[in-house]
Amino acid sequence: MKSFEFFEPTTLAEASRLFAEEHAQLLAGGTDLVIGMKALTETPQSVISLQKIPGLTGITTEADNSISIGAMTKVREVELSADILQHHTALAEGAAEIGSIQIRNLATVGGNIAHASPAADTVAGLLVADAQVHIASADGERTVPINELFTGPGETVLTPGEIITRFRLPSPASGSHYIKHKIREVMDLAFIGVAAAINMDNGTIAEARIGLAAVAPTPIRATEAEELLKGNAPTPALLEQAGEAAAAASSPISDLRCSAEHRREMVDVLTRRTLEQASERASG
């Protein structure tokens, strides 16, 4: 690891000011940053910890049934939160897929998103929750819908000095589910990840959201598939069509883990399965 100066600001304003400087990097839980610094892919001259800033952690349910998750909330907490489990099951399931308990006790949901890995396990769940990303900087606050946050692998619309403060999840869907394709049962990175959230209305799908991870340079929503589903009953034939549409929407790469073709096929299979599960939950 290269040496760096370490700062532990206690206010967002101070953190934002320090982070806006050149060669500065934020430290949340450290599980991405410390790895990067060890591998020398990250060589910041100053590291600014967010750990001492009050108000960035915790999960709260608002009067309008929306849920707010502080950016510094540990993914272990997201995974175990009764509210998230009930209303945003896909997100809780995604959080539970990250690394090990030891990692989830460190990793934050803000870091998982800000790091912008296309394979991040909370991202599909947040996509189908239609999460709003609240961002603070010296210039004030702004809000970005999660599906507009990412611009490429490791790239977001965040500018120097901008810090994610929380995620706001508007009114929940009635059923959602996340599936990760992997080899090892735990401690594997997603070959692909698929989340689906469904609202049912009298046996037909009123609203469907499908979030895909590790199938394109950024996490994406499978909008054509979502359209196909809307207003129809979740029959096996329809879900199969949706799976195919989601696969068609993805543009995966081949790498050492598997081929692009395999990824696309898994999008097909797993979209069908997540939809099945999500619509069952939504009906139940």
Place this chain on the structure above:
Amino acid sequence: MAKLPVSLTINGDEHDLLIEPRKTLLAVLRDTIGLTGTKEGCSTGDCGACTVIVDGKAVTSCMVLGVTASGKEITTIEGLAGDGELHPVQQAFIETGGYQCGFCTPGFIMASKALIDENPDRTEEEFRHALGGNICRCTGYTKILEAVLKAAEEIRTTT
């Protein structure tokens, strides 16, 4: 770069130290304090050999910058046995043969202890899943799981 003062409570003892920000908690424990029971198997968070308990939660100490642990309570494998008595998890690992080379053992014992403290009623399947962050290359896990279930039972019935 300048060293920073940190104050760590490790196994009940306070340590006031000056450390470089780039040193991980694992490096501080092993190299600065000399507590070498915590092991380094990968330094990338993948093997669990470096697991310690910080403020009641099991974490991989190779992923934690030492400076961020200031003011926290840290328990390592050296702090588990009290009054000359082994902790039930340690005892169970001996009785079931839950180790061979022993390199993964401190990490496994710390992770298991944290899991049992949190919920001793897990099923074997749940423990298998929850211990997935710890790699053992020697045992094939069968006897480790026996040890963990035995310790959980012991702790459940005595508390």
Place this chain on the structure above:
Amino acid sequence: MSEYTVVGQTVARVDAVEKVTGAAQYGADVHPPGMLYGKLVRSKHAHANIRSIDTSEAEKLPGVRAIITQDDVPSGRRVFATDKVLYLGEPIAAVAATDPDIAEEAAERIKIDYEVLPVVQDVMEAIKPSAPRLHGDGTKDGPNRREISGEIRTLSRDKENDHSDAISNLEAELENYPDEVYYNISAESHTEAGDVEKGFAESDVVVEDTYVIPRVHQTYMEPHVSVASADSSGKITVWASTQGPFAIRSGIAGTLGIPLTQINVIGTTMGGGFGGRFGVIITHVPAVLLSQKTGRPVRVQMTREEEFTDGRPAPGCVIKLKTGATNDGRILAREALAFWDSGSVSGASIGSTIRVRGVYKIPNLKVDAYGVHTNKSGTAAYRAPGAPQAIFAGESQLDEIAERIGMDPVKFRLMNMREEGDEVPAGSSEPKVGYKETLEAVADAAGWWDREAGENQGWGVAVGDWTNGCGPGGVYVSVHEDGSVRIFHGSMDITGTDTAISQIIAEILTVPYESVTIRRGDTDSAPYSTGSGGSVVTFTMGNTAKLAAEDAHRRILELASERLNTNVDDLELRDGKVHVTSADPPKSISLGELAAYSLSTTGGPIVGKGSFARQASTPALAAQIAKVEVDPGTGRTRVLKLVASQDVGFAINPMAVEGQIEGGTVQGYAWAMMEEMQYDENGNVNPGFVDYRVPTSADLPTVESVIVEVPAPNGPYGAKGVGEPPITPTLATMANAVKDAIGIRINELPIKPEKIVNALKSNGH
């Protein structure tokens, strides 16, 4: 069983408390005062000429104490690459600094100018005339090509049953290159017995297939580390996490050209080895050289990434195998052609290709094997070196034959297994081994005979054989005046062998296991001991311990006869006391009293000595059954049941024996299903646990182990080495189970989800 009181019983290991409290000292826990941190500077290319090495920027860094290259090796023996690097991660220089981060930074600052050369990573590419040569043009060690007789030329396969793209590409390419010459050959081995052509001609069924087995890493959990300290008199002390301190001592002495006695190697507690921790590994000599140069102790510790790029893993290989059998189930002939990926140096376990013969009566056998150079690090032993690869091919193909002739795979194996006195193909006469007993035991335990399989579920069986090695060793036993017994020796314990030695000595001296303590010496103090690998320790050191205890036993009776004024023949050692057998009232003297007596008279301390070299070993068999379920949508495979039996001769400590069986079986499972070192033209591309997957507890069920005991005539109490056999059949066990589940055989490991999905697809799913 009951005739013994200590051996054959499960006991807690001698190192139990230190291992569960963190007190055990492993290599990286050694920290002599003033220690510096060493770091190897490694090649960033898989094949390149080195034009220049510039250390000037690194030297300027505060805290750097020494930088060495091949110029600093006084003996001139190759430690670092000079003109050419042959693989990514090959050491070129080393740095010592006051802090590990500084050492790392200095290593980064060393500028190496490379001329990049073409790379070859695939063995089947490397043997072609168009391939870049690693040791080419006669300038490097040995010849680079081998003429072979034109008999086995092209690799063909059973098209119906094989769905591997890699294999079909390879065949297409093999068709248009001259088949009489292979290039980049590092070694070869040829064996023939009987007449295979005749055997195939007489067969009703002939199956031919090509099997591809990846290079895998032993993945001992403690990365390589050495701490060296050279003092001003020239004496060198090395703390090494090693399976064989004596081999390290001679290796360092040879490399540096200095006498053995100038080096003391202290074997520390070791975080696994599995064969990868033998001999002079990469860190020892640089640590010594850096310490000599700086006058301070130096630790060189590899990272996990360095383990993958510059470890010495198990070789991958391509095996073409052909088997002929009659419709009534007799195997008549088997022929193998194997290409082993030995990396940049020779040394892959090509001789193990002979293991395709299995434990069967095969009258006609022909085996041709080649080691092939590629741009990878060299290889080393991994638990039964070479056997898992060869047995994977052999046992997979056996199932195919069984299926064609409509015979149950277990019955087919039982029918062909050798019995005592049978001729071993290309070998001698078979001793008594529990082949059938072991296979029957696993079949019974797993419920094979009334097995049921739901949809997408399948059962697989396979067996694997291995014979433990042996080597020289010495043990001293002394009896103290409080009756306690102390053992002293120089052999490394990973798996609980110190415990077995203690049990054997306690048994013979009739004392409780608890009153025996064991101490390992360094190479300066302990008698020579062979390395701990090849399943040698229980066999060798067990026999040595027995000899030492018997020697002490003899001495004890002599002393007692003197003390009690009785003929030796009338004495018996029992319960830690020497009894006069005929005395009435009973008369006895305790070991403690005798030891004290001996000290105060002319006898001196009671010491027994055992020294052993070798005796014929007996093969051991591991038999395994797996039940799996495959998800046809995702190709993921779940193991529902894994049962492993093994003929261990005699289980000195049953709990430790079970541990070996369980651990070896899981390593085999992982080789079959997930582990694979991947390479491209830049070198190893998965140097970490993220993409080199070793299984966790979540991937597995309980492994059920079944101990079978058919005593080995020369083993201590009949014991055989137990460490290696359990990994040998598992690769095939898994492949056979997957075949049973999905109806398609996958011959290229690991059986990843993608391969299953593709296989199902090409089969019309």
